[in-house]
Amino acid sequence: MSVTSPLLSRHGAVPDGGADAGLAAHYGDPAREQRALARGRAVADLSNRGVVTVTGPDRLSWLHTLSSQQLTGLPAGVTTETLLLSVQGRIEFDLLVTDDGERTWLLTDAGQHEPLARWLDSMRFMLRVEVADVTDDWAAVGAALDPADAPAPLREAPVHFSDPWPRLGPGGFAYTVGEDHPAASWHWTVFLVPRADLERTVDALAEAGVGLAGNGAAEALRIAAWRPRHDRDVDEKTIPHELDLIRTGVHLAKGCYKGQETIARVHNLGHPPRRLVFLHLDGSEHTLPAAGAEVQVGEKTVGRVTSVAQHGEMGPIALAVIKRSVDPDAALVVVDGDSRYAAAQEIIVAPDAGQVVGRPAGLLNTRRG
Structure with a gap:
């Protein structure tokens, strides 16, 4: 309904x-x-x-x-x-x-x-x-x-x-x-x-x-x-x-x-094979990419934008799901048709998340860079 x-x-x-x-x-x-x-x-x-x-x-x-x-x-x-x-x-x-x-x-x-x-x-x-x-x-x-x-x-x-x-x-x-x-x-x-x-x-x-x-x-x-x-x-x-x-x-x-x-x-x-990330998007385009837009490293697609909004203080922001193997320091670009948006990645799910058996307690509890 x-x-x-x-x-x-x-x-x-x-x-x-x-x-x-x-x-x-x-x-x-x-x-x-x-x-x-x-x-x-x-x-x-x-x-x-x-x-x-x-x-x-x-x-x-x-x-x-x-x-x-x-x-x-x-x-x-x-x-x-x-x-x-x-x-x-x-x-x-x-x-x-x-x-x-x-x-x-x-x-x-x-x-x-x-x-x-x-x-x-x-x-x-x-x-x-x-x-x-x-x-x-x-x-x-x-x-x-x-x-x-x-x-x-x-x-x-x-x-x-x-x-x-x-x-x-x-x-x-x-x-x-x-x-x-x-x-x-x-x-x-x-x-x-x-x-x-x-x-x-x-x-x-x-x-x-x-x-x-x-x-x-x-x-x-x-x-x-x-x-x-x-x-x-x-x-x-x-x-x-x-x-x-x-x-x-x-x-x-x-x-x-x-x-x-x-x-x-x-x-x-x-x-987990993929991980959620928070993206700060370049606002110079004065537009927002659509949900489903590709996230790329170089010319390689590594994930997709899932949620996007205009925030009153941070400007254009998004959530995206990308491959776990993507370098946390990699320069990301969101591609939506002919528009390209530079995206700064902020880690949500840690790249090494999971595999807790044998892992020292608190290993993920390091501050974000």
């Missing part, structure tokens, strides 16, 4: 593209919107996200057996991240999960809710669980703040997801190079409001001094936080190690689940 937000009809709204075509990229002043969003004085419309619920007494133990995260005993109101993987360990779904004591809420990326609900329903067997796609009933808005600091119209939201990124979860492992992380102070919360009340909620927030920011502002903050997004940064070959998702989305000590063998083998004995 493609979702078009009613907020796209608001004054100044400029439509976004791709899976976010139903949202506004901005409402006429991208830089101001991004500053307000970063300060917690604006919300971003994320109403194209999907929402699936699971009810029944077996819901958490059942989801635990299917996914990469420790979900049995998840306390009510706590958010975690989990992945549903293929047998080969490739990411099929990336979900934020919270439970309210009666039902488990799953937040998906755009367009993922229908296939997720179908797959979960096919896996119920004789267990006491019920799966429902409730995307038609609930709309998501995102804010760069802690739920406790949310204005009243959001505090009244019945469900919220506090993004665990980039805090190292129980059973997780950081694949980044340094101790410092650009999102160390990152607080991102997604609030669910009744879809029929989305516009009224935004109007109430405006009265409380909280404005509306376009999706471009949310994407710029996400990219600057090195936060992977399923729709943008995952392809049919992606394994969690490549995006540093072992950090928040995988519990390395939990029991059997589909894809676990690949997770363990790469983590303990091998290296």
Whole structure:
């Protein structure tokens, strides 16, 4: 189901593209919107996200057996991240999960809710669980703040997801190079409001001094936080190690689940074949490359841009997935049609990530150059 937000009809709204075509990229002043969003004085419309619920007494133990995260005993109101993987360990779904004591809420990326609900329903067997796609009933808005600091119209939201990124979860492992992380102070919360009340909620927030920011502002903050997004940064070959998702989305000590063998083998004995990098792009072209643009060293293609945005302070920035073997000091160029953008590479996933068996503890904990 493609979702078009009613907020796209608001004054100044400029439509976004791709899976976010139903949202506004901005409402006429991208830089101001991004500053307000970063300060917690604006919300971003994320109403194209999907929402699936699971009810029944077996819901958490059942989801635990299917996914990469420790979900049995998840306390009510706590958010975690989990992945549903293929047998080969490739990411099929990336979900934020919270439970309210009666039902488990799953937040998906755009367009993922229908296939997720179908797959979960096919896996119920004789267990006491019920799966429902409730995307038609609930709309998501995102804010760069802690739920406790949310204005009243959001505090009244019945469900919220506090993004665990980039805090190292129980059973997780950081694949980044340094101790410092650009999102160390990152607080991102997604609030669910009744879809029929989305516009009224935004109007109430405006009265409380909280404005509306376009999706471009949310994407710029996400990219600057090195936060992977399923729709943008995952392809049919992606394994969690490549995006540093072992950090928040995988519990390395939990029991059997589909894809676990690949997770363990790469983590303990091998290296991920690709790695996520952050790119500072040359802004002299006054344009941005498209997602999917080639990343080259010399004339050789070594990867592709996955996410790109204009950041209010850093200028044009991007995430890209490149071959692990690319020299961290190599001069990169992003090629999009006839346009070429020089790109300075900042390491996210360490080139030697993985192969932790026999590795001295803390070997990756060296500061970024």
